[in-house]
Amino acid sequence: MFICQKEEYYSELFNIVRQFKKHETRNISCLFEDDKFIISLNDKITAGEVSDHPHLKKNERNDAQLNSFNFNFTKKSKKETLFFLKTTLYKVLSKYFNETLPWGALTGIRPTKLVYDALDGGKSVDEAKEFLIKNYFVSEDKAALTCEIVQNQKPYLLSNEEKNNFVNLYIHIPFCPSRCNYCSFVTLETKKFSHLIELYFEKLITELKHDLSLIKFQNKKIYSVYIGGGTPSCLPLPMIKKLLSYLTFDCEITFEAGRSDTITKELLEVLKEGGVTRICLNPQTLSDDTLKKIGRVHTAKDFFDAYDLIKKRNFTINCDLIYGIDETEKDFQNTLEKIIELKPHNITVHTLSSKKGSKASQESKKSDSVWESNINVRYITNQLEENNYHPYYLYRQKEQLSNLDNIGYSLKKYECINNISVMEELLSVMAIGAGAISKQIFHKKDNTQIERFANLRDVQLYINRFDEILKKKGEFFIT
Numbered sequence: 318m319f320i321c322q323k324e325e326y327y328s329e330l331f332n333i334v335r336q337f338k339k340h341e342t343r344n345i346s347c348l349f350e351d352d353k354f355i356i357s358l359n360d361k362i363t364a365g366e367v368s369d370h371p372h373l374k375k376n377e378r379n380d381a382q383l384n385s386f387n388f389n390f391t392k393k394s395k396k397e398t399l400f401f402l403k404t405t406l407y408k409v410l411s412k413y414f415n416e417t418l419p420w421g422a423l424t425g426i427r428p429t430k431l432v433y434d435a436l437d438g439g440k441s442v443d444e445a446k447e448f449l450i451k452n453y454f455v456s457e458d459k460a461a462l463t464c465e466i467v468q469n470q471k472p473y474l475l476s477n478e479e480k481n482n483f484v485n486l487y488i489h490i491p492f493c494p495s496r497c498n499y500c501s502f503v504t505l506e507t508k509k510f511s512h513l514i515e516l517y518f519e520k521l522i523t524e525l526k527h528d529l530s531l532i533k534f535q536n537k538k539i540y541s542v543y544i545g546g547g548t549p550s551c552l553p554l555p556m557i558k559k560l561l562s563y564l565t566f567d568c569e570i571t572f573e574a575g576r577s578d579t580i581t582k583e584l585l586e587v588l589k590e591g592g593v594t595r596i597c598l599n600p601q602t603l604s605d606d607t608l609k610k611i612g613r614v615h616t617a618k619d620f621f622d623a624y625d626l627i628k629k630r631n632f633t634i635n636c637d638l639i640y641g642i643d644e645t646e647k648d649f650q651n652t653l654e655k656i657i658e659l660k661p662h663n664i665t666v667h668t669l670s671s672k673k674g675s676k677a678s679q680e681s682k683k684s685d686s687v688w689e690s691n692i693n694v695r696y697i698t699n700q701l702e703e704n705n706y707h708p709y710y711l712y713r714q715k716e717q718l719s720n721l722d723n724i725g726y727s728l729k730k731y732e733c734i735n736n737i738s739v740m741e742e743l744l745s746v747m748a749i750g751a752g753a754i755s756k757q758i759f760h761k762k763d764n765t766q767i768e769r770f771a772n773l774r775d776v777q778l779y780i781n782r783f784d785e786i787l788k789k790k791g792e793f794f795i796t
C-alpha cells in the first residue's frame with residue numbers, strides 16, 4: 318500500500334513506488350512535517366531507521382538518513398520540489414530493497430528529452446550521459462543508449478519553421494480479427510462487432526475530410542501518415558481503398574497491418590496503389606507454442622509467407638517483437654535471430670507491459686519472476702548492432718516488465734520518420750478516430766507548448782457523439 322500525505326505529489330511519487338512492485342507487501346508512506354519529508358516503510362520503519370538497515374552499506378547510510386531529507390518547500394519551485402522528492406524516495410527504496418532500476422528515478426519524462434535539453438544547454442554528449450546517471454541514477458547502459466538514440470535522430474530533426482509548417486496525420490482503426498491476451502488497447506473483435514464497422518468507417522471518413530480542410534486552412538503540409546490500430550488490415554478492401562483515396566500525399570504512409578492472418582495479395586495491391594510506403598507486420602514471437610498461448614491466431618509460417626508477399630512488393634517493413642511474454646529467454650533469442658536473418662528495415666523490441674485490461678495482466682507476476690532472473694538486455698542490443706541495426710527511438714510505458722522500455726532499431730536510412738517525430742513531439746498531430754489523441758505543438762524560440770485533444774475512446778460513444786466531437790475538435794484547432 319502507498320500513502321502520500323500530499324495529494325499533489327501522489328501520482329509522481331507513486332510512479333517511483335510502483336517500480337518496486339516486487340516488494341509490494343511493504344507499506345510505503347510519504348509524510349510531510351513542517352519542512353521535512355518523511356519516508357516510512359512498512360509502517361514500522363521510519364526513514365531514520367532505514368539508515369540503519371543492514372541492506373545499506375555503511376558509507377551509504379548518511380544519504381538515507383531522515384535528517385538529510387529536510388527540505389524547505391517554500392524556497393523551491395514545484396518542479397525542483399518534485400525532483401527532490403522523487404530522487405530521494407528512489408534512493409531510499411533502492412537502498413532498502415537492495416535493487417537498482419535500469420531507468421533509476423526517471424519517470425514521467427522522456428529520457429531523450431533530458432538529453433536534448435542538456436545538449437541545448439551547452440553540455441557535451443558525455444556530459445548529458447553523466448547528467449542522467451548522476452541526477453536520475455539511470456544505469457550506464459541506458460544512459461549511453463539514450464545518447465546514441467539522440468545522435469541517430471540528428472538527420473531527422475527539423476527547424477522551428479518546418480515544425481510549425483508540417484503536421485502528422487494519425488488514423489485509428491479500433492478493430493481486430495481476435496483479441497491477443499496480452500493486449501490492453503481498446504479494440505473490438507470484428508466478428509462480435511461487425512455491425513459497428515460500417516457506422517464507424519462513415520464517421521471516420523467524415524472526420525478525415527474535416528481535418529484535411531483544417532490542415533489546408535492552417536496552411537500546413539502533411540509530414541507523414543500512420544494508419545494504426547487495432548488492425549487496419551481487417552477492414553473490408555473497399556473501405557481501405559476508399560480511405561487511401563483521401564491520402565494522396567507524397568510522404569511516408571505507414572499501414573499497421575500487424576497480423577499475418579490479415580495479409581493477402583489483394584490487400585497488398587490496394588495498399589501499393591493507394592500510396593502506402595511502409596507496412597508493419599508483427600510476429601511478436603516466432604514460437605508457435607507461444608503464439609497459441611498469447612491468442613495470436615497465426616503461426617510462424619504464416620508470418621514468413623506474409624513477409625515474403627510484402628517484401629516482393631518493395632514495401633519498407635517494420636516488425637514488432639515483445640520481450641517477456643509467456644516463453645523462455647531462448648525462445649526470444651530464436652525469434653530475434655530469425656527476424657534478423659530476414660533483414661526487415663525496422664525491428665522494434667517492446668517489453669511486456671502488464672496493464673489492466675489485458676487478459677494476461679493477472680499472470681504478470683509469474684512471468685516477471687521467470688524473466689527477472691534471465692534478463693539479458695545487452696544480448697538484444699549486441700545482436701542487433703552486430704547486424705547493422707541502430708537504435709533510433711525509445712519510449713517507456715507504465716507497468717513494463719523489469720521497468721524496461723520499447724526500443725526501435727533500424728537499418729541506416731530506413732528510420733520511420735513518423736516514429737521519430739511523434740515520440741520526440743516535433744510536430745502537431747491531427748488524430749482521427751475513436752480514442753485518437755490530437756496534439757497542437759507550438760515551437761517558440763525559448764519553449765515548446767503542447768495542447769492535447771482526445772476523441773472519445775469507446776467506439777459506440779464516438780459514433781453517437783460524433784457531431785459534438787467534431788465541433789470541439791474544430792474549436793481546439795482553430796482557436
Ligand SMILES: C[S@@+](CC[C@H](N)C(=O)[O-])C[C@H]1O[C@@H](n2cnc3c(N)ncnc32)[C@H](O)[C@@H]1O
Pocket residue numbers: 499500501502545546547548573574575576598599601637638639667668669670671672675
Ligand atoms: C498498437 S499495437 C498493435 C499492432 C497490431 N495490431 C499487432 O498486434 O500486430 C503495436 C504494438 O504494441 C505492442 N504491444 C501490444 N500490447 C503490448 C503489451 N501489453 N506489452 C508490450 N507491447 C505490446 C506489440 O508489439 C504491437 O505490435
Ligand code: SF4
Pocket residue numbers: 492493494495496497500501502504546547548575576
Ligand atoms: S495486439 Fe494487435 S491484434 Fe492483438 S488485440 Fe491488440 S491490437 Fe489487436
